[in-house]
Amino acid sequence: xxxxxxxxxxxxxxxxxxxxxxxxxxxxxxxxxxxxxxxxxxxxxxxxxxxxxxxxxxxxxxxxxxxxxxxxxxxxxxxxxxxxxxxxxxxxxxxxxxxxxxxxxxxxxxxxxxxxxxxxxxxxxxxxxxxxxxxxxxxxxxxxxxxxxxxxxxxxxxxxxxxxxxxxxxxxxxxxxxxxxxxxxxxxxxxxxxxxxxxxxxxxxxxxxxxxxxxxxxxxxxxxxxxxxxxxxxxxxxxxxxxxxxxxxxxxxxxxxxxxxxxxxxxxxxxxxxxxxxxxxxxxxxxxxxxxxxxxxxxxxxxxxxxxxxxxxxxxxxxxxxxxxxxxxxxxxxxxxxxxxxxxxxxxxxxxxxxxxxxxxxxxxxxxxxxxxxxxxxxxxxxxxxxxxxxxxxxxxxxxxxxxxxxxxxxxxxxxxxxxxxxxxxxxxxxxxxxxxxxxxxxxxxxxxxxxxxxxxxxxxxxxxxxxxxxxxxxxxxxxxxxxxxxxxxxxxxxxxxxxxxxxxxxxxxxxxxxxxxxxxxxxxxxxxxxxxxxxxxxxxxxxxxxxxxxxxxxxxxxxxxxxxxxxxxxxxxxxxxxxxxxxxxxxxxxxxxxxxxxxxxxxxxxxxxxxxxxxxxxxxxxxxxxxxxxxxxxxxxxxxxxxxxxxxxxxxxxxxxxxxxxxxxxxxxxxxxxxxxxxxxxxxxxxxxxxxxxxxxxxxxxxxxxxxxxxxxxxxxxxxxxxxxxxxxxxxxxxxxxxxxxxxxxxxxxxxxxxxxxxxxxxxxxxxxxxxxxxxxxxxxxxxxx
Numbered sequence: 001x002x003x004x005x006x007x008x009x010x011x012x013x014x015x016x017x018x019x020x021x022x023x024x025x026x027x028x029x030x031x032x033x034x035x036x037x038x039x040x041x042x043x044x045x046x047x048x049x050x051x052x053x054x055x056x057x058x059x060x061x062x063x064x065x066x067x068x069x070x071x072x073x074x075x076x077x078x079x080x081x082x083x084x085x086x087x088x089x090x091x092x093x094x095x096x097x098x099x100x101x102x103x104x105x106x107x108x109x110x111x112x113x114x115x116x117x118x119x120x121x122x123x124x125x126x127x128x129x130x131x132x133x134x135x136x137x138x139x140x141x142x143x144x145x146x147x148x149x150x151x152x153x154x155x156x157x158x159x160x161x162x163x164x165x166x167x168x169x170x171x172x173x174x175x176x177x178x179x180x181x182x183x184x185x186x187x188x189x190x191x192x193x194x195x196x197x198x199x200x201x202x203x204x205x206x207x208x209x210x211x212x213x214x215x216x217x218x219x220x221x222x223x224x225x226x227x228x229x230x231x232x233x234x235x236x237x238x239x240x241x242x243x244x245x246x247x248x249x250x251x252x253x254x255x256x257x258x259x260x261x262x263x264x265x266x267x268x269x270x271x272x273x274x275x276x277x278x279x280x281x282x283x284x285x286x287x288x289x290x291x292x293x294x295x296x297x298x299x300x301x302x303x304x305x306x307x308x309x310x311x312x313x314x315x316x317x318x319x320x321x322x323x324x325x326x327x328x329x330x331x332x333x334x335x336x337x338x339x340x341x342x343x344x345x346x347x348x349x350x351x352x353x354x355x356x357x358x359x360x361x362x363x364x365x366x367x368x369x370x371x372x373x374x375x376x377x378x379x380x381x382x383x384x385x386x387x388x389x390x391x392x393x394x395x396x397x398x399x400x401x402x403x404x405x406x407x408x409x410x411x412x413x414x415x416x417x418x419x420x421x422x423x424x425x426x427x428x429x430x431x432x433x434x435x436x437x438x439x440x441x442x443x444x445x446x447x448x449x450x451x452x453x454x455x456x457x458x459x460x461x462x463x464x465x466x467x468x469x470x471x472x473x474x475x476x477x478x479x480x481x482x483x484x485x486x487x488x489x490x491x492x493x494x495x496x497x498x499x500x501x502x503x504x505x506x507x508x509x510x511x512x513x514x515x516x517x518x519x520x521x522x523x524x525x526x527x528x529x530x531x532x533x534x535x536x537x538x539x540x541x542x543x544x545x546x547x548x549x550x551x552x553x554x555x556x557x558x559x560x561x562x563x564x565x566x567x568x569x570x571x572x573x574x575x576x577x578x579x580x581x582x583x584x585x586x587x588x589x590x591x592x593x594x595x596x597x598x599x600x601x602x603x604x605x606x607x608x609x610x611x612x613x614x615x616x617x618x619x620x621x622x623x624x625x626x627x628x629x630x631x632x633x634x635x636x637x638x639x640x641x642x643x644x645x646x647x648x649x650x651x652x653x654x655x656x657x658x659x660x661x662x663x664x665x666x667x668x669x670x671x672x673x674x675x676x677x678x679x680x681x682x683x684x685x686x687x688x689x690x691x692x693x694x695x696x697x698x699x700x701x702x703x704x705x706x707x708x709x710x711x712x713x714x715x716x717x718x719x720x721x722x723x724x725x726x727x728x729x730x731x732x733x734x735x736x737x738x739x740x741x742x743x744x745x746x747x748x749x750x751x752x753x754x755x756x757x758x759x760x761x762x763x764x765x766x767x768x769x770x771x772x773x774x775x776x777x778x779x780x781x782x783x784x785x786x787x
Contacts (some may be wrong), residue, residue, distance in 0.1 A: 019580050020512040021737055024675030027504045028523075029256070029497075038256045041212040041228040042289045049214070050079055050126040052278050052288035053133035055140050056298060057115035057122055060367040060702035061149035061162065064113060064122070064142065071139035072125055077132035080281040081140070083123045084112035087277060090241040093334045104174070106165060107333040107370075109242045109273045115144070116164055116332035117369045118702045119297035121270055126278040126286045151702055153306070153327045153364035164332065164365040173330050174341040174363040178631030181356030181417040183312075186321040190312035194393050198309070198385035199768040202329075202697035203302040203690075204295070205374060206714050209258025211299060212289035215275035219283055223276055224251045228258070229526075230265035230496050231536030235272055236528050237470075242273040243280070254526030260498035261687075262373035265538050266300055266336040296707035300372030301697055303340055303363075304329040305381040311389055317397055317404040321356030322348055326381065328371065330363040335372035336538075337363065343378025345631055348386065349416040351427050351459040351641050352408040357417050359631060367702050373538065375687065376744045379460060380751070387456035387752030388765065401756070402440070405431055405457055410641075412730075419632040422639060424732035424740070426667025430643040431457060433726045434665035438645040445760060450652055454756025455645040460745030461636030462669075462735065463541025465618040470535070475615040477545040478532035481510060481553045483561075483610035485603060487581060487596030489516060491553075493525045494534030495546045500743060501676045502542040506550040508672050509736050513554035515578025516595055532613070540741035543672065544637060545616050547736035553614030560610060564601045568593055618734075638734040640741045642666040644685065644749035648757040652780060655773030657693065658721075659754060665726035669740035674727055677742045681725035684747030690715045692751040693770050 032038035069081040089112075093105035110121045123140050127133035148162040155161060156171040163169050187193060213227035223245065229235050232252040240247040252272075257264060271288055278286040290298065310323040326344040330337055345359035394401040409427040410416070435455055443453045467473045480492040491510050497503050507521040525531060534546060558578055565583040566573040569591060577586045584592025593601075602610050618637040627633060647660045664681045671677045694713040698705045706712045731738035751769060759765045764779035 018512055020508050020518050021672050022670070022674065025504065025508065025518055025673055027501050027676070029503070033256065040209055040256045040258055041214060041226050044214045044226045044255065046214065046216055046285040049285040049287055050128060050278070050282065051130045051133050052124055052126045052275050052286045053130065053137055054121045054274060054288070055123040055137045057111065057118060057120045059115055059144055059146060060118050061147040061164070062115050062144040063147060064111060064115065065145055066143040067123060068141040069123060071141065072136040075132070075136045075139055077128040078125055078136045079128070079284065080126040080278045081123060082274065082277045082281060084108060084110045086281070087242050087273060088244045092238055092242070093338065104334055104338045107335070109270050117367055119369055120332065121274065121298070124274045124278060126282060149367035149702060151366050151368055151699070153329050153362070153366065156364040156366050164367065168365060171365045172362060173334055173365045174338050174361070176342045176345055176361040177359065178345065179358045180631055181321060183321045183323050183356040183358040186356040187312045189314070190320050191315035192393065192396060193310060193312045194389055194396070195310040196385065196389055197767065198307045198388065200305045200381050200384060201769050202304045202371070203374065203695050204697050204712065205259070205261045205263035205301070206712070207259030207261060207263060210290040210292060210295050211264060211271055212287070213272050213275050214285060214287040215272065215279040216285040217276060217279040217283060221245065222249045224253065225272055225276060226253045226255060227272055228264055229254045230260045230498055230538060232496055232526055232528050233494055233533050234536060239273055239276055243276055251527070251529040254496050257498040260537065261375045262336070262377060262538065263300055264498065265536065266372040292709065293707040296697070296712065297369060297704045300335050300337070300370050302374035302380070303337055303371035307381060307385045309385045309389060311393060313393055313397070315397060317394065317399045317407050319352055319354050319408045321358070322354055323358040324348065324382070326361040328361070328363040329366055329368060331366055331368045331370040333370045335370045337370065337372045339373065340378040342628065344382050346418060346633070346635060347379045347460070348382050349418040349420045350410050350639060351457050352405070353410055353414065354417060357631070368699060369704070375684070376460070376748045377539070379458065379748050380688065380691070383456065383458055383748050384751050384769065387749065388755050391454070391756045391759065401455070402431055402435060419634050420639065421634050423734050424638065424669060424730035425641055426728040426730040427457065427459070427641040429728045430641055430665040430667055431455070433728060434643040434645045434663045437663040437724050437726060438647055438661065440645065443647065450650045450761050451648070452757045452759070452761030453645060453647045454753050454758070454760055455643055456749035456752030456756060457641070457643045458745055458748035459639050459641045460741060460748065461539055462544040462638045462640060462741040463618065463636055464539040465634060465636050467535065475533065475617050477534045477549045477616045479506065479546065479549040479553045479614045480532050481557050481612050483557060483599045485596060485600045487516070487520055487594060487599065489514065489521050491521055491523045491550065492531045493523065493546055493550070494528065494531045495542050496526050496534070496537045498537050500680065501673065502537070502546060504676065505543055505672050506546050509547050509550045510554040512737070513551050514558050515580070515583065517581045520581060520595070540743040540745060543739050543741060544735045545618070547672070547739060548616040549614040551614065551736040552616065553612045556612040556614065557610065560602060560612070561595065561598045564605060565593055565598045568598070568601055638669070638732045638740050640667050640669070640745040642745055642749060644753040646753040646757045648754060648761055650758065650761050650776060655777035655780070657758060657771060657773070657776060659689065661722045661724070662689070662750065662753070663724040663726065664746065665728050666742055666746050667728040667730050668742035669732040669735050670729050670738035671727045672737065672739050677727055678725040680742045681746050682723050685723045685750050686715055686720045688747040688750035689720060691769060692754045696770050
């Protein structure tokens with residue numbers, strides 16, 4: 001079946017140590033997906049179901065004077081119309097954590113007094129079919145007073161600019177500022193200081209599955225929602241707050257999700273409650289599915305950033321400090337993008353030792369669609385200039401770019417200037433293995449003109465160590481295991497799988513810890529009424545958080561079964577072990593019993609079902625200060641590292657840049673499922689390969705000009721270069737069996753690796769993404785003509 005996985009050295013050595021983890025097992029959901037049997041949110045239907053559509057603002061900034069829905073309500077086939085009056089005035093937005101300012105919640109479910117971007121929801125209808133719903137939208141009369149609008153941060157921050165939100169008269173949505181380690185003093189010690197400016201563009205999530213939900217409000221007052229979601233439990237809270245109904249009467253079910261990348265975490269603020277409000281009005285199920293154009297115009301995207309950065313170093317390449325200013329075009333609302341500004345600064349704490357860090361981050365309100373969280377949240381924008389400038393510094397100091405990274409790399413036991421605690425580090429090995437695989441020693445500065453190799457490094461969190469969504473939560477992730485007398489185990493978890501295979505990972509962890517076969521574990525996940533709480537898929541948290549909870553529940557169950565097995569075998573419990581569905585005396589596999597028999601013995605003895613509960617809440621490390629607003633916070637229980645190398649060729653006549661291959665090494669701690677880790681690497685490289693060379697959401701006065709897959713260029717399989725995935729394992733004690741993230745961190749180094757390779761091929765450096773042929777030609781001409 002496709003690629004053969006024969007890990008003849010490092011992975012085969014685990015066959016005796018581990019029975020389930022470290023193996024490239026096929027995901028149980030794979031068959032349903034590849035055969036088309038898997039059901040996504042849009043695939044669900046209910047008897048009497050109606051179809052919902054939203055009326056979206058045609059104006060970037062306008063006051064709503066009146067909304068007349070009477071003609072739409074009389075239209076044949078229309079069953080319900082809702083406007084802002086059908087929702088509470090409870091604001092939604094970035095987060096609930098007490099560390100952040102409370103004003104970071106700024107968006108109503110539906111526009112009430114003003115619209116602030118083209119595409120903002122103003123009203124919605126439910127009708128017998130989509131065509132009728134579309135017709136009804138044209139019958140809703142909205143009277144607007146057009147207001148002046150601003151579309152760039154520079155415009156928005158000028159004195160006298162139109163005010164987008166009354167509470168922010170200067171249009172500053174978020175301001176983060178800190179000075180750690182005394183940069184002014186460190187720069188005095190510098191032998192060389194590089195100052196430069198870089199830009200990143202808008203990038204849409206471009207998930208193949210558009211956002212979709214089906215809401216069913218029953219006459220008993222209970223609400224069930226089937227939704228393409230990343231955070232079902234938080235979605236339940238939002239539904240409660242916006243509709244004014246108790247959370248206990250709400251159930252959110254997450255079926256298969258066709259890609260999320262952050263977009264299906266922060267966009268539920270409006271879609272789910274709108275469908276639910278329509279359903280409540282008619283007591284019939286209502287489904288809303290975005291069109292592709294709505295995906296591009298109404299939903300969030302990666303933020304556009306301008307970065308001014310200054311890096312100070314000693315002549316031997318020792319880093320002394322960084323001074324950076326980020327200006328984000330946040331759009332009309334915060335969504336989860338308020339966190340982005342803080343992450344720009346916080347994620348500069350690695351992968352290098354930086355004694356001082358001065359940071360200013362400003363997110364400006366503009367009348368563009370909202371920018372929110374996207375994979376590699378906040379890190380893409382800071383690593384793109386950092387890694388390119390580090391190569392420039394190395395060249396100025398006549399130091400190998402690999403050596404300057406090795407020299408300054410974070411190591412196990414380090415604590416950064418902004419209080420990040422490094423428990424494990426595969427930083428140097430990632431550099432060495434990615435560059436070795438691309439043939440660095442034979443190619444760097446040795447290839448013919450217009451060909452070159454370059455690289456970039458990264459690091460990322462393995463889950464946020466505090467709750468963005470709930471005040472003082474009892475746990476961040478929970479898992480329940482239920483044993484049945486035939487030996488089967490049901491694992492219940494609230495994790496939200498959005499395509500990355502986290503349910504498989506949790507099952508592998510539980511099976512290994514218990515000592516049963518992988519096939520003995522069945523997973524029920526993503527249903528707020530039948531699973532324990534989990535805060536969802538964001539900040540690359542599931543393996544560490546959900547995995548630790550799964551391991552805990554399995555460990556408890558194993559202890560209970562070892563006790564009864566000891567009696568059955570007339571042996572000491574400490575002399576027993578469990579593996580592949582059998583509990584036996586260590587060194588004597590013949591003297592043992594099956595799990596089924598042990599479970600049955602437990603039932604007979606205790607007269608109750610065998611159920612265990614595992615929980616995980618990450619510790620906030622005592623070695624680090626934790627003050628988000630000052631920049632000092634140990635955000636994550638552990639950190640991943642990585643490095644990508646790229647080989648490129650440029651046609652100097654056309655400016656076309658061809659990436660010939662990319663090697664991507666990632667320190668995932670321990671690869672619970674190496675095949676899935678490799679898949680994550682390949683998918684992430686493809687994703688930010690698109691940001692590096694192709695993707696760019698173009699707007700004119702707040703209107704999206706390329707709102708479809710034809711005009712918005714993203715890479716297909718034909719465009720993507722060959723990718724070699726390399727797994728580096730640093731074995732981190734904070735994660736289950738030593739595992740840490742292999743998700744968002746995997747896509748961060750691709751743009752700078754390509755940018756650096758372009759420089760070594762041509763001698764020109766592009767500082768604005770995407771790197772397009774016209775920019776290359778212009779740079780070549782400025783350099784001295786086409787080569």
